[in-house]
Structure formats: structure tokens, C-alpha cells
Amino acid sequence: MTTDRIASYVAENAARFLDELTALVSIPSISTLPEHREDVRRAAEFLVAELQGTLGMSTVELIETAGHPLVYAEWINLPDKPTVLIYGHYDVQPVDPLELWLSPPFEPVIKGDDLFARGAVDDKGPMFATLKAIQSLIHTEGTLPVNIRLLIEGEEESGGKSVEAFVSAHAEHLRADCALVLDTAMVAKGVPTISYGLRGMAYAEIVARGAEHDLHSGVYGGIGPNPLQALAWVLADLKGRDGRINLPGLYEMMQPLSDEERAALARQSELQEKELLSAAGFREMSGESGFCVAERASARPTFEVHGIIGGFTGEGAKTVIPAEAKAKVSLRLVPGQNPAVVLALLSKRVQELTSPGITLEVRPLHVGDPVLLGLDSPVLKTAARALEQEFGHEVAFLREGGSIPVVALFDQLLKVPVVLIGFSLPDDNIHAPNEKFHIPNYYAAIRVVAGFLKRLGAKAEAE
Ligand SMILES: [Zn+2]
Known part of the structure; x- marks a missing residue:
């Protein structure tokens, strides 16, 4: 044969x-x-x-x-x-x-x-x-x-x-x-x-800018804008500790999962959880409550921070307040969620989260349906x-x-x-x-x- x-x-x-x-x-x-x-x-x-x-x-x-x-x-x-x-x-x-x-x-x-x-x-x-x-x-x-x-x-x-x-x-x-x-x-x-x-993808860079140049924290500490702190506030606000993404409109766009599909995901969830936990060496899954691991891993949107750039990261101590900080972030998207629309929602939300002395910009990097x-x-x-x-x-x-x-x-x-x-x-x-x-x-x-x-x-x- x-x-x-x-x-x-x-x-x-x-x-x-x-x-x-x-x-x-x-x-x-x-x-x-x-x-x-x-x-x-x-x-x-x-x-x-x-x-x-x-x-x-x-x-x-x-x-x-x-x-x-x-x-x-x-x-x-x-x-x-x-x-x-x-x-x-x-x-x-x-x-x-x-x-x-x-x-x-x-x-x-x-x-x-x-x-x-x-x-x-x-x-x-x-x-x-x-x-x-x-x-x-x-x-x-x-x-x-x-x-x-x-x-x-x-x-x-x-x-x-x-x-x-x-x-x-x-x-x-x-x-x-x-x-x-x-x-x-x-x-x-x-x-x-x-x-x-x-899942689809919306990837962007969030840029926070404060003063024109780096500042001395002895002179400007307590009064100058700190882009790293501002960025941390933005990121913390975009996803809560309950795993929910705080982007108004995001969940409303989702195409609902059928009961059959949800049941199928639930059936394979335990095996998937076991495999993924042992492969990565951590003890407990995080994320949204109310959804099984298989559903969270494939049929729910995500918001993840991939990197934060800014300030002093060398050996020892330097008391700088950086002029700029950046974060690389992405959302994985599920059917119904258009990446361009999601990036617009992200951009709008980030602007709402600004703090005194800080300007924020969302630069789209790439999208996929x-x-x-x-x-x-x-x-x-x-x-x-x-x-x-x-x-x-x-x-x-x-x-x-x-x-x-x-x-x-x-x-x-x-x-x-x-x-x-x-x-x-x-x-x-x-x-x-x-x-x-x-x-x-x-x-x-x-x-x-x-x-x-x-x-x-x-x-x-x-x-
Ligand atoms: Zn590949």
C-alpha cells in the first residue's frame, strides 16, 4: 500500500x-x-x-x-x-x-x-x-x-x-x-x-512622556511628572486583578459561544490545564473567573504587557525621573472583535487615563483578524x-x-x-x-x- x-x-x-x-x-x-x-x-x-x-x-x-x-x-x-x-x-x-x-x-x-x-x-x-x-x-x-x-x-x-x-x-x-x-x-x-x-491580534506600544529631559529626583521628586509611574497606573487600570479587561465595548463585540462549544471546551479543559501547568512550571492559573481554562486560553480576549522600557536599569542606584517610558502590549481577540476598532478603543481609554504633566500616545504595531x-x-x-x-x-x-x-x-x-x-x-x-x-x-x-x-x-x- x-x-x-x-x-x-x-x-x-x-x-x-x-x-x-x-x-x-x-x-x-x-x-x-x-x-x-x-x-x-x-x-x-x-x-x-x-x-x-x-x-x-x-x-x-x-x-x-x-x-x-x-x-x-x-x-x-x-x-x-x-x-x-x-x-x-x-x-x-x-x-x-x-x-x-x-x-x-x-x-x-x-x-x-x-x-x-x-x-x-x-x-x-x-x-x-x-x-x-x-x-x-x-x-x-x-x-x-x-x-x-x-x-x-x-x-x-x-x-x-x-x-x-x-x-x-x-x-x-x-x-x-x-x-x-x-x-x-x-x-x-x-x-x-x-x-x-x-484568535486575532492588536499589538501596540504605549508611550508616556513627561519633562523634556530626565529629571533629578532630589529636585523634582514629588513635583515632576514620572512617565514610568503614569504608565504603571495606565496598565493597572487596563486590566483588573479579576482578569477583566477595562476597555469599554470590548466584550460587547464578542460573538457568543454556543452551548455546545462551551461544553466541548469544558471537556478538554482539565487535560489542557494539566499540560500547560506542567509545561511552564507554575502552580496556579490566573485570569478571569467564571470561565474554564480552555475557554480562557482560546475563546476569551486577552490583554498582556510584553515589556516596559524606561528609566535607569543598570547596576547600583541612580535617582533619575525619566522623561519617557514605553510599554509593549497586545490584545488577543476573538471572533466579532475587529482589531482596528479595538486599537481605537485602547487609544481612547489610554487618553482618559492620563495624569498631570504626562502625554500618552498609542502607536499601533500590528493587527490580525x-x-x-x-x-x-x-x-x-x-x-x-x-x-x-x-x-x-x-x-x-x-x-x-x-x-x-x-x-x-x-x-x-x-x-x-x-x-x-x-x-x-x-x-x-x-x-x-x-x-x-x-x-x-x-x-x-x-x-x-x-x-x-x-x-x-x-x-x-x-x-
Ligand atoms: Zn508560527
């Missing part, structure tokens, strides 16, 4: 596949940091070379954008078969705090069954598995079961503006019957997971069957807490069913020090993608 041939091929080439992924994760393609611009390009070029070496790819392009390049490839040879648009990203998050890494983030190491490196699981490993699945099919069958368009971006971790512009401008050219994305999580090891919802995908599409069922064959376990359908902005565009603009198959584990340290990819999930992802494409092709034949 074909799936056995694929499995044997993956087994025979396991070491090479891992070496190639190791080479890819060695490239520090941090999209948000300008000093890594050339590294980001190098990762794109790596993928272009990889695809040019893939038999039968008719188009392989590195597409220049206003930001980082896109990688696009096509294999369109079967007029009677469906076309699958595969999306992934080759850029990674910054590595700080570096001192918490047990090995350097871009010098990949294998410990037990895990490959440790920044980007190993988000998203280089799963994304690269889709390429390896295509290659495995071509090598074992001499052809692909369906047509493929492959779109890989380099700005997912920094807003994804270029891919959105590209998809908007080339919607007709990107025509497909479904989209496949491997950039989400599994509920737990061995539990195959399909995500059907993603939330998305809720239909659970009834036939391609989802095909994907679930391919997953069940690999894992021998029923598929969990999950709303994911994270955001992949381009998925909303696939859904709304391309109007294709999107299949989000997860291969990251709760303890994979995504966006954190010691990110890793569970290597068995790499090979599973290759087999699952190959199996999914095979099934789609066979289904088209049967129809």
Missing part, C-alpha cells in the same frame, strides 16, 4: 531529513530585528534551493516584498485533481532572554527525542515537513496526488503585512480547493489535533482520517489561542476551507527559551501530510 511506501521512504531518509531541518534552524531568521535582515533572506534562499531540487516543481520563486521575501512554488499538472495551497513561515521569534537557553538558540542540539533550536517547532519544523511530504510522494510515486501551491512567508512573527498584500493582490492566481497550514498545537502528545479557530472555520467541511474529515491513521487516536478539535493573520484572508478572500493541523506540544516552549520540536512529530507530520494529499487525490478520483 502507498502509505507503507511513504512510511518506508521516510524511515530510510529519516537521518537526512533531520540533517536538512537542522541546517534550516541554524539560520537566525528573526524577522522583527533589522540586524537579521540578511539571515531572513538566507532562510528564504535555503527554501528556494530546496524546492528547486524537488523534481517536477514548475515554478519556484523568491518574491521580493516591501519587507522580507516570500517563497512561492507550484506543482500544477493534474487538471482533474484538486489544488491545495500550503502555507508556512520561515521566520522566527527573537531569542531573549538569551541567558535562559541551555544551548545557543541557533546551534541546534538533539536531546533524547527533541530538537532544540529557535524556530524548531514554530514553524520551521512543521513547515519543512510539508516540503518533505511532497518530496517523499514524488520519489515514491513519481507524481503528486493533487496540485500544489506552496506559499511560505518570512514575517509571520512580525505582523505578516507582505503576505497579506500578496494574497490580496493575487487572489485569483492563488486559486485552490483548500489550504493546509501546519502552525498550531496538539492538545497533548499522541492526541492528533485540528484547530478550527484562531480572528477567524472561526467551519467544522463541517469534507476536507477537514479527510484530514482527520489521515491523522487517525497516523496516531491511532481520535482527533481533538480545538480553538487555538494564537494568531496566524493570513488564515483569515484565506478564509474570507480566497474562500477556501482551511485545515490547521497541529504538531507542537504544550512543552515545546514556543516563543520562549529552549524551544524544541518533538522529532517523532516531524516524521508524523511528513506522513500525515502525504496521507492527507493522497486521500484528497483518491477522493477526487472516486467522485
Whole structure:
């Protein structure tokens, strides 16, 4: 049987596949940091070379954008078969705090069954598995079961503006019957997971300004405006200790959760809580009361402070009152909440929270729409069957807490069913020090993608 041939091929080439992924994760393609611009390009070029070496790819392009390049490839040879648009990203998050890494983030190491490196699981490993699945099919069958368009971006971790512009401008050219994305999580090891919802994102910087220059607290203490203190007041007011976000209008915009969905979230909540607690090493969940952990983690909006910049942070003591302070904040948004509207609410609220002598500004950094995908599409069922064959376990359908902005565009603009198959584990340290990819999930992802494409092709034949 074909799936056995694929499995044997993956087994025979396991070491090479891992070496190639190791080479890819060695490239520090941090999209948000300008000093890594050339590294980001190098990762794109790596993928272009990889695809040019893939038999039968008719188009392989590195597409220049206003930001980082896109990688696009096509294999369109079967007029009677469906076309699958595969999306992934080759850029990674910054590595700080570096001192918490047990090995350097871009010098990949294998410990037990895990490959440790920044980007190993988000998203280089799963994304690269889709390429390896295509290659495995071509090598074992001499052809692909369906047509493929492959779109890989380099700005997912920094807003994804270029891919959105590209998809908007080339919607007709990107025509497909479904989209496949491997950039989400599994509920737990061995539990195959399909995500059907993603949260949106509104990210901003709040800037507080006081005097024209830094002040001496012996002279101005008690009378001068302190932007750090002003910022602390703003942040404390924006989210209460009860976990409620104090942004009038925010909760009113939410699309209500159905009773069925709430019950499904409640059923998986205990397992999710256990996995997430043990993965992160803290004792008690925080957040809104009245909602289970699974609901808070995926179906409620969030407000988080990511960093506060300002004042004196060196060794010893310096009695400065800083002239400026900044905070990086974001809201994860759920269906119904428009990111641009939320940023406007945030801006308005922040202005209301100002204090004497302080000016406040909200600078939007990036936005992404939330998305809720239909659970009834036939391609989802095909994907679930391919997953069940690999894992021998029923598929969990999950709303994911994270955001992949381009998925909303696939859904709304391309109007294709999107299949989000997860291969990251709760303890994979995504966006954190010691990110890793569970290597068995790499090979599973290759087999699952190959199996999914095979099934789609066979289904088209049967129809
Ligand atoms: Zn990702």
C-alpha cells in the first residue's frame, strides 16, 4: 500500500531529513530585528534551493516584498485533481532572554527525542515537513496526488503585512480547493489535533512622556511628572486583578459561544490545564473567573504587557525621573472583535487615563483578524482520517489561542476551507527559551501530510 511506501521512504531518509531541518534552524531568521535582515533572506534562499531540487516543481520563486521575501512554488499538472495551497513561515521569534537557553538558540542540539533550536517547532519544523511530504510522494510515486501551491512567508512573527498584500493582490492566481497550514498545537502528545479557530491580534506600544529631559529626583521628586509611574497606573487600570479587561465595548463585540462549544471546551479543559501547568512550571492559573481554562486560553480576549522600557536599569542606584517610558502590549481577540476598532478603543481609554504633566500616545504595531472555520467541511474529515491513521487516536478539535493573520484572508478572500493541523506540544516552549520540536512529530507530520494529499487525490478520483 502507498502509505507503507511513504512510511518506508521516510524511515530510510529519516537521518537526512533531520540533517536538512537542522541546517534550516541554524539560520537566525528573526524577522522583527533589522540586524537579521540578511539571515531572513538566507532562510528564504535555503527554501528556494530546496524546492528547486524537488523534481517536477514548475515554478519556484523568491518574491521580493516591501519587507522580507516570500517563497512561492507550484506543482500544477493534474487538471482533474484538486489544488491545495500550503502555507508556512520561515521566520522566527527573537531569542531573549538569551541567558535562559541551555544551548545557543541557533546551534541546534538533539536531546533524547527533541530538537532544540529557535524556530524548531514554530514553524520551521512543521513547515519543512510539508516540503518533505511532497518530496517523499514524488520519489515514491513519481507524481503528486493533487496540485500544489506552496506559499511560505518570512514575517509571520512580525505582523505578516507582505503576505497579506500578496494574497490580496493575487487572489485569483492563488486559486485552490483548500489550504493546509501546519502552525498550531496538539492538545497533548499522541492526541492528533485540528484547530478550527484562531484568535486575532492588536499589538501596540504605549508611550508616556513627561519633562523634556530626565529629571533629578532630589529636585523634582514629588513635583515632576514620572512617565514610568503614569504608565504603571495606565496598565493597572487596563486590566483588573479579576482578569477583566477595562476597555469599554470590548466584550460587547464578542460573538457568543454556543452551548455546545462551551461544553466541548469544558471537556478538554482539565487535560489542557494539566499540560500547560506542567509545561511552564507554575502552580496556579490566573485570569478571569467564571470561565474554564480552555475557554480562557482560546475563546476569551486577552490583554498582556510584553515589556516596559524606561528609566535607569543598570547596576547600583541612580535617582533619575525619566522623561519617557514605553510599554509593549497586545490584545488577543476573538471572533466579532475587529482589531482596528479595538486599537481605537485602547487609544481612547489610554487618553482618559492620563495624569498631570504626562502625554500618552498609542502607536499601533500590528493587527490580525480572528477567524472561526467551519467544522463541517469534507476536507477537514479527510484530514482527520489521515491523522487517525497516523496516531491511532481520535482527533481533538480545538480553538487555538494564537494568531496566524493570513488564515483569515484565506478564509474570507480566497474562500477556501482551511485545515490547521497541529504538531507542537504544550512543552515545546514556543516563543520562549529552549524551544524544541518533538522529532517523532516531524516524521508524523511528513506522513500525515502525504496521507492527507493522497486521500484528497483518491477522493477526487472516486467522485
Ligand atoms: Zn508560527
